[in-house]
Amino acid sequence: MNLAGDYASANHHEIHNKIAEALNVAPAMRIENHHNFAWKERLADGTEVMVHRKGATPAGEGVLGIIPGSMSTPGFVVRGKGEASSIQSASHGAGQVMSKSL
Known part of the structure; x- marks a missing residue:
């Protein structure tokens, strides 16, 4: 399972590198947001779990x-606190307020 995640991560970085190169920019920061x-x-x-x-x-x-x-609401870049009681996790569910078909 971790191997698949490492592959996805490498692909993620490659896509971002190609976009940055095409736009001739350097990203201000890089954030990987593994979920699901x-x-x-x-x-x-x-x-170990x-x-x-x-x-x-x-x-x-x-x-x-x-x-x-x-x-209809902004997103946020956050910094983790490493809370053991939440298995070092934070909810990212934003909820869908509006219909996607509008």
Whole structure:
């Protein structure tokens, strides 16, 4: 599972590199927001587990993440606190306020 995640991450970086090159710009920051994926991680007590974040994003201490907005509200770039009680995760579900067909 982690191998698939590493592949997706490499592809993500390659796409962003190509876009930056085509636009002749340097990104101000790079944020990976893995979600709806299972990762092998170690809990605060040392137990190794598979963490599946459905509607959540990693929020380890200092880890940058994205909390998307809805179709009518802004999103946010956030920095994780590494809370063990939330398995170092933060909800990213923004909820859909408006119909996608409008």
